[in-house]
Amino acid sequence: MPLTAAYDAHADWYEDYVSGRAAPYTRRSGELLASLLGPGAGACLDLCCGTGVRAGTLRALGWTPLGVDLSRGQLRHAAARLPVAAGDAAALPVATASLPAVACSLAHTDLPDYAAVLREVARVLRPGGRFAHVGVHPCFVGAFADWSDRPRVFVDERYADRSYTTQAWDPTGVRARVGAWHVPLADLLNGLADAGLRLVRAMESGPGGVADVLGLLAVKPV
Numbered sequence: 185m186p187l188t189a190a191y192d193a194h195a196d197w198y199e200d201y202v203s204g205r206a207a208p209y210t211r212r213s214g215e216l217l218a219s220l221l222g223p224g225a226g227a228c229l230d231l232c233c234g235t236g237v238r239a240g241t242l243r244a245l246g247w248t249p250l251g252v253d254l255s256r257g258q259l260r261h262a263a264a265r266l267p268v269a270a271g272d273a274a275a276l277p278v279a280t281a282s283l284p285a286v287a288c289s290l291a292h293t294d295l296p297d298y299a300a301v302l303r304e305v306a307r308v309l310r311p312g313g314r315f316a317h318v319g320v321h322p323c324f325v326g327a328f329a330d331w332s333d334r335p336r337v338f339v340d341e342r343y344a345d346r347s348y349t350t351q352a353w354d355p356t357g358v359r360a361r362v363g364a365w366h367v368p369l370a371d372l373l374n375g376l377a378d379a380g381l382r383l384v385r386a387m388e389s390g391p392g393g394v395a396d397v398l399g400l401l402a403v404k405p406v
């Protein structure tokens with residue numbers, strides 16, 4: 185199936201959304217990303233960089249962010265924040281074993297095969313390189329989870345369904361626009377292991393005690 189950049193049609197909306205209505209979530213998930221990745225020097229690939237909203241966080245840690253995204257609409261905004269290239273996360277325009285760090289924020293449910301992307305992350309990382317993943321929490325966020333009665337969250341049998349869907353409890357959010365693939369928790373963790381990445385740390389964050397974000401730090405073994 186040819187890749188289509190679903191965000192091209194929503195890039196201006198997304199630019200406003202992450203810094204407007206979703207700003208508290210953007211900030212909180214960015215803090216998680218910073219805690220996991222930690223300070224460092226050299227290039228950090230901002231994988232699926234979107235509008236470049238993580239560039240400032242990565243720079244504040246000492247990294248030099250470089251963005252890759254499939255959507256030229258998103259990259260139009262990102263180019264004002266970091267050097268960018270158009271590319272597919274599953275076939276990165278990046279040399280093997282060339283990077284000390286990769287960060288991927290809020291994008292794994294946009295990718296039809298995140299396990300393949302994790303293998304590509306492992307390919308481009310140097311031995312000892314760090315990979316920070318921050319994404320919607322696989323257990324509590326997706327078409328299978330209804331947050332309309334916060335802080336209660338209702339999870340239903342669609343947790344087992346990995347297929348693409350635009351179903352979402354919030355008709356005004358990102359997923360009702362661009363849809364999502366669901367990656368169950370075991371698939372996410374096994375994807376890291378199968379790519380040869382070693383999990384170092386996991387962190388959760390969420391309002392009212394239920395986590396809506398899961399972050400993982402993994403390293404490529406030396």
Ligand SMILES: C[S@@+](CC[C@H](N)C(=O)[O-])C[C@H]1O[C@@H](n2cnc3c(N)ncnc32)[C@H](O)[C@@H]1O
Binds near residue numbers: 254358
């Ligand atoms: C929800 S946005 C997240 C953007 C940014 N990382 C953030 O934290 O705001 C997901 C991004 O993944 C990008 N994307 C989807 N499929 C991709 C692919 N195959 N390769 C590269 N980027 C992709 C989309 O274009 C979009 O910009």
